[in-house]
Amino acid sequence: PLWLGVILFPYGWFQAVHSQRHGPPEVVIPLRVTGTGFGMKTKDWLSYRMHFGGRNQVINIKVNSHFLSRHFPVFTYSDQGALLEDQPFIQNDCYYHGYVEGDPESLVALSTCLGGFQGILQTNDIVYEIEPKRLSTTFEHLLFRMKSEETQLPPMKCGLSDEEIARQLKFQSGYEGWWTHHRLLELAVVVDHYRYLHHHSNTTAVQHEVFSVVNGAHKFLKSLDVDVVLMGLEVWTEKNPISIKKSGLVEAFCNWKKASFNMRLPHDVAHLFVKQGYGIDLGLSFVGTVCNYNYNCGVDSFRYGNVYSSAYTVAHEIGHNLGMLHDDKTCKCGNNQCIMYAYPTSATRFSNCSYASFMNSIASQNCLNFPSNTGKSFTLARCGNSVIEEGEECDCGALHLCMKDPCCESNCTLSPGAACASGLCCKDCQILPTGEVCRQEENECDLPEWCNGTSYHCPEDVYVQNGMPCKGGGYCYEKRCNIREEQCRNIFGKEAKSANQSCYTEINTRGDRFGNCGLMNGGYIKCSILDILCGRIQCDNVIQIPLLRDHSTVHWTHINGATCWGTDYHFGMTDPDIGDVKDGTACGPDHICVKRRCYHRAHLTFFCSPKTCNLKGVCNNRQHCHCNSEWDPPKCLKRGSGGSVDSGPPPRYKRKKMRQTTNSLILLWYLAFMMLLCCLILCFLAHKRRAKRKEPNVSPTHEYEEHNVKT
Known part of the structure; x- marks a missing residue:
């Protein structure tokens, strides 16, 4: 059965927006700083210094x-x-999450879309709400301290009674899994x-309020390692299609959603934000129905609506959808009260009880594990969505992006003189000439591609056929050469190597998170003896335990004299699995x-082989x-320049250049x-001349002497 979780509050909690604010606000001026003293990585982060609470605080925020x-679709109605x-x-670069430096338990959720900061700051267990000061010329802001539970008006009682909680707990399924993280x-x-x-x-103003509230609720839920993605928005611009009276409201909204909304937009939870107050009732939602498409709904009343109270309400109601009940005295979160406390608080954390309820509720449900395939849901083609569609020469996106684009106009036409605006074969608004490489090969299992001189598109990425041998005894598979020994070295260091086969036999036949042949239906598949080398990698000769990502576990096992090292992987982890044996790894001779x-x-069907390519490719x-x-190409039978029918034409000047080089060398020689x-x-001639000069001139003397004798 489904139980309706209702948060009940006395009317006085709604009487004024400032009923939750304690005393007059502090006036602060956020000052941008370029660095901090704690070595924070500055990439993508912004830092501001503010003086509040009697001390200087540094706020670090990230988009x-x-x-x-x-x-993002917005549904409205015509008259x-x-x-x-x-x-x-949608300006999505003005919503921020962050923290207060020096306080690891702090929380920051801000918006700057309308100029200045607006949102929530929580540090040292005190919650503040910040907003720009009107008409200020010096970037002044007002910082309100939110009341704690001790300073609230008389306590409120939730409509989900203790008896209903007890009955609800009876229907909670036993938890057989374990914490699955993200x-x-x-x-x-x-x-x-x-x-x-x-x-x-004003639909734009409605959008901004919704985005600010969801941004804050998202920050609350991140402590559960739950990321909230707002899939779309509908605004009832003409009238309410259902009665919004308190009686039966959440059921009426669920029925409307089933009939009119479910097929239009994929979602795990849908909430109705209403203006009307319901006396002591602030929010209504079904408990534990997040994966039930007929009842995964809730209603949130924003009678006045500051950011904190609205975000708190949404987070609380989503908590009910996720299976959380109200906290009792045994529930702890580091504060006196937590988000799922039955009375309104200034809490920003979920309790251990909320964690347990959340885990129990979603243990056997998979709707939060993976994003929906929304490709078919959003098919609206239009200029300005950064996607080149039929009838468009280019699409530079939003107007402020088009102003910086020299190749594309905001009406999705090319700028004067431009031949292209995007693509790997487009440079400086002109198409690159034929033979220009547009995608280099990454490794021995990859192949290059070249521009054809007529299109700005680079040919589709092609690579060496799966199953072709590569260096190290592995095989090419999906553009990678995967080798068992190399995988061990990548995980455990350069001295590591693949473990004895007994490790694979013993561990991969267990069918647990350390040894398996895959995941299916919430469980682990035991490897058959034939497949043990294709389960999880088992390594030996590990000198040092590696530093892995959060939630990763290294195991060490000693089996029949063999040492086995490996890693785990389980449902809910979002990082790539480093410990599964990669496709293409050898598991035996020709296997x-x-x-x-x-x-x-x-088993891999080959219609092409080296013989098909004349052993020349x-x-x-x-x-x-x-x-x-x-x-x-296509069969490598004739002399040419290489490549394939898929790669684009490689440069033709290679052989000509080689011949020119050879001819030049011959000419030089x-x-x-x-x-x-x-x-x-x-x-030789110079030497001959020198020899003639040194020879004695005797002939004239002889003639003279002979002449004298005769006379």
Whole structure:
């Protein structure tokens, strides 16, 4: 059965927005600082110094850009009652999460979309709400201290009675799993007509309020390792399609949602934000129905609505949807009261009881494990969504992005003189010439691609055919050469190596988080003897335990004289699994691991082989030949420049350049030889002249003497 969790509050809690604020506000001026004394990584983080609570505080904040769906739809209604859908520009870089430096338990959730800071600060167990001071010319802000439970008006009692809590606990299924860490909650929000009128019929103002509230609620829920993604928004701009009277409201909203909303927008939880107050009732929701598409709903009343109280209410009601009940005296969170306390508090944390209820509720449910496939839900094509669609030459996105784009106009046409605006084969608004490499090969199992000179697109990425041998005894698979020994070294250091086969036999046949052949239906698959080498990697000769990511566990086992080291992996972890044997790893002679099974290579169907490529190339993943640089596709039979029918044309000047280089070398050798020959000839002639000069001139003397004798 389903139980309706109702938070009941006395009317006085709503009488004024400032009924939760303690005393006059402090006036603060946030000052930007460029660094901190604690060595915080400054990338993507901003730091501001403020003086409040009698001391200087440094606030570190980072954009929370992932709490809005990428293609965010806003549903409204025409004056004729027709449903309208729009995907307006959403500024998603002005919502921040962060912390107060020096306080690891602090919490910050702010918005700067409207200029200045607006949101929640919590430090030293004190909650503040900050907002810009109107008409200030010096960036002044007002900082209100929220009342604690001791200073609240008389205590309120929740409508979920102790008897109902006891009955609810009987229906909680026994927890057979274990903590599965990261979850993704997809939230849809509907805003009633009176809340829309409260914002002067301004849909943009409604959006900002919803985003600020969800940003704050998201920060509360992150302590559970739950990320909230706002999938879409509907505003009842003309009228409320259901009665918003207190009696039966949450059931009526659920029925409307089933009939009119479920098919339009994927979600794990849908909440209705209303303007109307209900006396002592602030919120209503079903308990433990987050994965039940018919009852995963709640109603939140924002009668006045400051950010903290609204975000607190939404987080509390979502807590009920996640299976949480109200805290009793045994529940602790570090404060006197926690978020799921039955009375209103200034809490920002969930208790140990809330954690336990959450774990029990979702142990056997998978709707929070993975994001919805929203590709079919958002099909609206329009200029300005950063996606080039039919009829568009380019799409530079929002107006402020188009102002910085020299190639694309805001009307999705190319700028004068531009031939392209995007793509790997586009540079300086012009298409790159044929033969320019646009994607280099990453490793020996990858192949390069080149531009064709007519398109700004780089050809689709192709790589060496799966199952082809690569260095180290492995096989190429999905562009990687995976080797068992190398995987051990990557995890445990350069001295590590693959463990004895007895480790694989003993551990991977267990079917637990340390040894298995995959996950299925919330459990672990035991490896068969044939597949033990394709389960989880087992290593030996580990010198030092590595520093791994959070929630990762290293195991050490001694089996029959063999030492076995490995890592775990389980549901809910979002980091890549470093300990599963990678596809393409060898598991025997001519055997290869594929999806935790050990297959003979013949299992991989090959229509292309090295013989197909005349032994002058390799086969790619499309079973086409990628020829060596001296041969042309498709079969590498003729001399050419290499590549494949899929890679684009490689540069044709390679062989010509090689021939030019060879000819140049021959010419240089010829010139050098001729110069040497000339030098030798000149040297010979010079030597001959010198020899003639040294020879004695005796012939005239003889003639003279002979002449004298005759006379």
